[in-house]
Amino acid sequence: METALEQIRDQQKQTWDRFSPGWKKWDSWTMNFLRPIGDEIVNALHITAGDQVLDVATGTGEPGLTIARLANHGRVIGLDLSEGMLAVARENANQQGIANYEAVAGDVCEAPFDNHRFDAVSCRMGFMFFPDMLLAAQEMHRVLKPGGRLATCVWAAPAQNPWITTMMGAITAHMALPAPAPGAPGMFRCAQPGMLDGILQAAGFQNVHQKEMVSTVSFATPNEYWQNMMEVAAPVVAAMDQADEATRVAIKKSVFEALEQKRIDGEIRLQFTSLVLSAEKG
Incomplete structure (x- = not known):
């Protein structure tokens, strides 16, 4: 892999390691959300029951742990860059008594597995952060058996995801943030219609299908939302680290006011929308 891509990978690893304590704290809430x-x-x-499955970007273990319960005579390997996140995944597997799940540190762009090893590959919210998305898709294709199945998802457009843009919109209204480099890893990198479909097809996948999923996430109070964003959302924290105290206060005020407008039956409800793609190896 090129040096520039290796730097992106290393930066991603550092970021997820840094935020792994927050993800552990919010794990039950986040897994219910997702x-x-x-x-x-x-x-x-x-x-x-007998499937061998690779869960890419497994994070704290899902959906790999759920899959392991179904493939109870098979095996699931959860692959992730971050040892901090994998430590949480291992703890979750132990607590749930799941013995056929193994958490492995590694890079999907250089997947440490033999050709044709897996019956299925899952990847929840990983593609948009991979240094080279086509290479990642090609590696997933390589490790699948003929006829093997892939399912993945990414976030849809920002306008369809006020659960995060409520915060980011308030930040950009009060701060002049530099625009990300074209194609740089980020939450909405794969939101453009047809983008990920094309990548999967270029990697050799067939029968690519996409489904849009719309749901809502609830918060009891604006402060719960704020704490969640500040402890698990890396882009939010990166931006807020650049704000002085007065700006932070102004951003928080804007966020809280916006959230109160979303209150329904005592709860703050925010929409989230994702694109779920499935495909097969011929």
């Missing part, structure tokens, strides 16, 4: 998307991925893979 569960509809994870369930859609699992359903698309048609897991059988």
Whole structure:
């Protein structure tokens, strides 16, 4: 892999290691938040009891742990750059009594597995952060058996995801942030219609299908939302680190006011939208 791409990979590793304590703290909440998307991925893979499955960007373990319960006579390997996140995944597997899940540190762009090893590959919210998305897709294709199945997801457009843009919009309204480099890793890197479809097809996948999923996430108070963003959302923290105290106060005020407008039946409800893609290896 090129030096520039290796630098992106190393930066991603450092970021996820840094935020792994926050992800551990919020793990139950986050997994419930992302569960509809994870369930859609699992359903698309048609897991059988004896399957060998690779869960890429496994983070704290999902949807790999759910898949491991279904492939109870098979095995699931969760692959991730971050040892900090993998430590949480291992702890979750132990607590849930799941013995057929193994957390492995590694880079999907240089997947440490033999050709044709897996029956299925899952990847929840990983593609947009990979240094080289095509190379990652090609590696997933390589390690799949003929007829193997892939299911993945990415965030849809910013306008469809006020759960994060409520915060980022307030930040950009009060701060002049530099524009990210074209194609740089980021949450909405794959939101353009047809982008990830094309990458999967270029990697050799067939029967590529995309489904848009819309749901909502709830917060009891604006402060709960604020704490969540400040402890798990790396782009938010990176931006807020550049703000002086007066700006931080102004941003928080704007966020809280915006959230109160989203209150329904006592809860703050924010929409999130993802694109779930499934494909096969011919």
